[in-house]
Amino acid sequence: xxxxxxxxxxxxxxxxxxxxxxxxxxxxxxxxxxxxxxxxxxxxxxxxxxxxxxxxxxxxxxxxxxxxxxxxxxxxxxxxxxxxxxxxxxxxxxxxxxxxxxxxxxxxxxxxxxxxxxxxxxxxxxxxxxxxxxxxxxxxxxxxxxxxxxxxxxxxxxxxxxxxxxxxxxxxxxxxxxxxxxxxxxxxxxxxxxxxxxxxxxxxxxxxxxxxxxxxxxxxxxxxxxxxxxxxxxxxxxxxxxxxxxxxxxxxxxxxxxxxxxxxxxxxxxxxxxxxxxxxxxxxxxxxxx
Amino acid sequence: xxxxxxxxxxxxxxxxxxxxxxxxxxxxxxxxxxxxxxxxxxxxxxxxxxxxxxxxxxxxxxxxxxxxxxxxxxxxxxxxxxxxxxxxxxxxxxxxxxxxxxxxxxxxxxxxxxxxxxxxxxxxxxxxxxxxxxxxxxxxxxxxxxxxxxxxxxxxxxxxxxxxxxxxxxxxxxxxxxxxxxxxxxxxxxxxxxxxxxxxxxxxxxxxxxxxxxxxxxxxxxxxxxxxxxxxxxxxxxxxxxxxxxxxxxxxxxxxxxxxxxxxxxxxxxxxxxxxxxxxxxxxxxxxx
Numbered sequence: 384x385x386x387x388x389x390x391x392x393x394x395x396x397x398x399x400x401x402x403x404x405x406x407x408x409x410x411x412x413x414x415x416x417x418x419x420x421x422x423x424x425x426x427x428x429x430x431x432x433x434x435x436x437x438x439x440x441x442x443x444x445x446x447x448x449x450x451x452x453x454x455x456x457x458x459x460x461x462x463x464x465x466x467x468x469x470x471x472x473x474x475x476x477x478x479x480x481x482x483x484x485x486x487x488x489x490x491x492x493x494x495x496x497x498x499x500x501x502x503x504x505x506x507x508x509x510x511x512x513x514x515x516x517x518x519x520x521x522x523x524x525x526x527x528x529x530x531x532x533x534x535x536x537x538x539x540x541x542x543x544x545x546x547x548x549x550x551x552x553x554x555x556x557x558x559x560x561x562x563x564x565x566x567x568x569x570x571x572x573x574x575x576x577x578x579x580x581x582x583x584x585x586x587x588x589x590x591x592x593x594x595x596x597x598x599x600x601x602x603x604x605x606x607x608x609x610x611x612x613x614x615x616x617x618x619x620x621x622x623x624x625x626x627x628x629x630x631x632x633x634x635x636x637x638x639x640x641x642x643x644x645x646x647x648x649x650x651x652x653x654x655x656x657x658x659x660x661x662x663x664x665x666x667x668x669x670x671x672x673x
Numbered sequence: 674x675x676x677x678x679x680x681x682x683x684x685x686x687x688x689x690x691x692x693x694x695x696x697x698x699x700x701x702x703x704x705x706x707x708x709x710x711x712x713x714x715x716x717x718x719x720x721x722x723x724x725x726x727x728x729x730x731x732x733x734x735x736x737x738x739x740x741x742x743x744x745x746x747x748x749x750x751x752x753x754x755x756x757x758x759x760x761x762x763x764x765x766x767x768x769x770x771x772x773x774x775x776x777x778x779x780x781x782x783x784x785x786x787x788x789x790x791x792x793x794x795x796x797x798x799x800x801x802x803x804x805x806x807x808x809x810x811x812x813x814x815x816x817x818x819x820x821x822x823x824x825x826x827x828x829x830x831x832x833x834x835x836x837x838x839x840x841x842x843x844x845x846x847x848x849x850x851x852x853x854x855x856x857x858x859x860x861x862x863x864x865x866x867x868x869x870x871x872x873x874x875x876x877x878x879x880x881x882x883x884x885x886x887x888x889x890x891x892x893x894x895x896x897x898x899x900x901x902x903x904x905x906x907x908x909x910x911x912x913x914x915x916x917x918x919x920x921x922x923x924x925x926x927x928x929x930x931x932x933x934x935x936x937x938x939x940x941x942x943x944x945x946x947x948x949x950x951x952x953x954x955x956x957x958x959x960x961x962x
Contacts, residue, residue, distance in 0.1 A: 391710045393845040394684010398870060423846035424681050424877060426870035444751070464731070464773045487772035488751050527880045530817070530849040537753075555683040555845050556709040558809060558816045566767045578931055580688065580712040587710065591811035595767070608925060610932045632898065639899035641869035 384666055385540075387420075387568035389553035389561060389599075391584030395574045396604035396628070397421075399638055401552035402430045403645045404662075407655045409518040410645075413663075414547025418539055420564040421554040422507060422523035422532035429641040433512035433520055439542065441535045442503035443486030446479050452498035453477060459490035459499060482530065507535040509542055519543075536563045548663075557584075557591040565592065570666050571599040572625060578609035582616060589622065598622075600665075602658075605630040626658050675828075675839045675858040676957065677706075681878030683845035685866045686894040689927050691842040692716045692936035693950045696801050698958055702836050703799070704827035705806035706820045706854040707844040708792075709813075716934055719797035719804040727792040727807065727822060730815035731771035733764045739783035746775035746784060771814070789813060794822055796830060803830050816844070820853035838958060847881045855881070860888040860957065862918065866895050867902035872909065879915055890918040892953065897923035919953045921946050 388401040398421070405417040419427035446459070446468075460470035460477075467483035468490060469476065481504060491499045507525040514520060523539035525532040532554065543549045553564040565571050571592055575585040585601070592599050601617055606627035617624050628634070628651075637647045644651035678691045688705075692713060695703045705713040733754070740762050747755040747762065754768035755775065764775075764784075776784040791810030796803060805827045807819040827839050843854040855861055861882045865875040875891070882889045891910050896903040903920060910917045922945055930940040938947040 392684060392712070393680075393710070394682060394866075421846075423848050423851075424683075424870075424874040426682075426873055429869045429873060462773070462777060464771065485770055485772060486751060487770060487774050488749065489772055489774040489777065492749065492774070492778065525848065527847060527877055528884065530852060532848055556707075556816075557811060558709045558850075559814045560846075560848070561709075562767050562812055562814075578928055579715045579934070580931065583712055583715060584710040587811060594812050608928050635868075635895075635898045639866075639868035639871075639902050 384570070385549045385551055385568045386662065386666070387551040387553050387565045387571045388574060389565055389571055389588065390555060390574045391557050391588040392575070392581055393555035395576050395581060397555070397574050398426055398552055399604070400572065400574050400602055401550050402427055403643055403651070403655045404659060405518065405550050406643050406645045407652070407659050408548055409514065409516045411659070416519040416521060416543050416546065416549045418521040418523070418543045418549060418551050420523055420536045420539060420551050422525040422535045422539070422560070423554060425522050425524050427552055428512065428520060428522055430643055431514045431520060433514045436511040436513050439509045439538060441506045441509060441538045443506055443534060444488060444501040445481050445484045445486060445504045446490050446499045447502050448477055448479060449498045449500070450477060452496055454496045454498070456495065458493040458495065462489040462493035464489070507532065509535060509539045511542065532560050533563050536560060540564070540567045557587050562591070562595070565597065566595065571597055572602055573599045574602045574604055575613055576605050576609060577603055577611065577613040579612070581609065582613050585613060585616070589620065600625040603627045625661060626654060628654065674837060674860070675841060676860045676862060677841040677843050677855050677858045678862045678864060679843035679851060679855060679878060679882065680845055680864045681847060681874030682865065682871050685864045685871060686927070687864050688712050688842050689931065689937065690864050690892060690894065690950065691840060693938040693947070694954045695840055696936045697938050697951045697954050699838070700802040700836055701838040701840055702802055702827050702831045703804045703840050703842065704823050705804070705842045706823055706850065707842060708807035708809045708816050708819045708823065708850065709844070711806045711808050713842055714795070714804065714806055716931065716936060717799035717804050718934060719795070719799045722795050722797040725794045726790050727794050727819050729789040729792050729810070729813045731773065731786040731788050732766055732769050733771070733775050733784050734787050735762050735764055736783045736785070737761060739781045741781055743780065746779055749778060750775055792819060794819070794826060796826055802836060803834065805830065817849040817853040820850050847878050851878070851881065855885050858886065860890070861886060862890050862892060862957070864892045864894050865906060867893055867899045867906060869902070872902070872906050875906065875909070879913065890916050890957070892918050892921060894921045895923040896920045918956070919949050921949055
């Protein structure tokens with residue numbers, strides 16, 4: 384079973400929830416994998432002692448144009464929907480703008496004179512780790528100055544496998560990187576905070592998930608700051624509230640040091656244990672059948 | 674002058690800091706470039722909204738009455754978006770990149786490309802200037818293009834009304850919408866927080882930022898969460914030639930102000946955090962002139 388931990392707004396506590404949930408499940412001896420899908424800002428590994436197991440480079444195929452073979456027909460440039468082929472036939476200029484290329488392969492097919500070959504360009508890496516607790520962490524990490532993490536996220540989810548519980552720590556927002564992550568999830572937990580910003584972004588996430596025919600459950604983090612409008616919204620929309628976590632400077636401090644509250648603060652350990660119970664009761668682990 | 678506020682890590686306080694900046698000085702144009710989680714309008718409540726439709730990216734759609742299941746499209750699609758399921762070609766909306774390749778090579782012309790028109794761009798006046806913001810429809814892609822449209826509109830109204838400063842509130846991360854936000858700006862302000870994640874994400878976003886301009890300043894927000902970590906980030910800034918603009922305390926009144934639809938500098942003008950923000954803004958806007 385795959386559970387995505389997501390939020391529209393950044394910094395509501397996705398990574399905090401995902402890493403601690405993983406920690407309690409791992410300690411119980413459940414088969415559990417944590418997949419960091421926030422490839423633009425991956426931080427999950429800061430919270431664990433883990434050995435690298437393997438690494439996969441994620442590339443896409445970018446065209447290379449042989450000017451000597453080019454007949455200046457311009458078909459490649461017309462077929463490219465990303466404006467990645469800069470073409471000025473009068474000046475005999477034809478250049479690939481690699482940053483704009485999405486690697487779709489249309490230009491290669493479009494070329495009638497065999498002037499286009501392709502080369503792989505590195506987009507990022509997917510790395511697998513084993514924690515000292517014996518559980519798997521998979522990290523998607525986009526190369527700095529790349530535009531889109533989507534292919535890397537896809538590969539990371541693929542490499543996470545299907546065994547037991549797979550926790551997907553999603554990127555913020557509701558556009559392509561978020562969609563790519565939650566699309567593969569059986570269940571989605573949205574982490575929010577009870578503020579006007581939190582509510583506005585929660586709404587956007589819920590609407591996006593509904594279009595995808597997915598029903599989320601919600602965790603309200605720092606539940607005693609802000610106002611009551613998130614709780615009202617959840618009640619009105621019939622969205623289950625899985626847990627509330629109060630603001631506590633001690634939690635913020637443990638998190639800031641790259642530590643886990645489920646190792647450091649007993650009250651939070653039982654809160655996450657309860658959360659894990661609810662998730663397993665509610666959804667099953669996928670490994671119960673064994 | 675265009676200034677962009679970005680962060681790498683989400684939730685460090687970009688929008689709260691932007692809102693405070695936007696309400697301490699002269700009239701300005703504020704553009705919310707976080708188009709999939711636009712929030713600033715909640716504080717500025719802009720009036721006389723001018724609404725424009727944003728035409729989003731393309732998605733491939735199959736006409737099943739024409740499709741002969743030849744499978745050519747499936748074979749060529751590099752986004753794994755096309756699969757034959759139960760004798761029917763199905764194109765996954767979430768995987769389709771809108772490249773047009775399948776629609777061009779289908780021998781039956783059974784694939785057409787459709788565009789979404791559900792996203793919007795708004796502009797209107799607020800109490801200290803003009804605000805422009807985009808709202809990406811749920812599940813839409815191509816947020817970078819909407820960011821460009823928001824920035825173009827911000828520049829247009831700034832020129833039209835003779836407003837010299839445009840303040841951009843950016844999205845988190847380091848990908849396409851962030852690059853669209855920072856390309857060509859005069860100054861960047863990175864808001865981080867004193868956590869391990871804050872520092873890791875700062876390193877990555879700083880690497881992106883300094884490719885675009887040398888004028889990158891750092892604000893460490895919520896310093897009371899962990900002063901030692903804030904010191905560590907400050908040390909990193911010094912070692913990497915990143916100028917530290919200031920350290921802000923953690924202050925729950927920022928949230929209190931947000932709930933009231935105000936910025937912290939408007940609601941609590943005498944708070945320590947408000948004074949530091951005012952100083953930073955005065956330095957930024959004078960240095961830029």
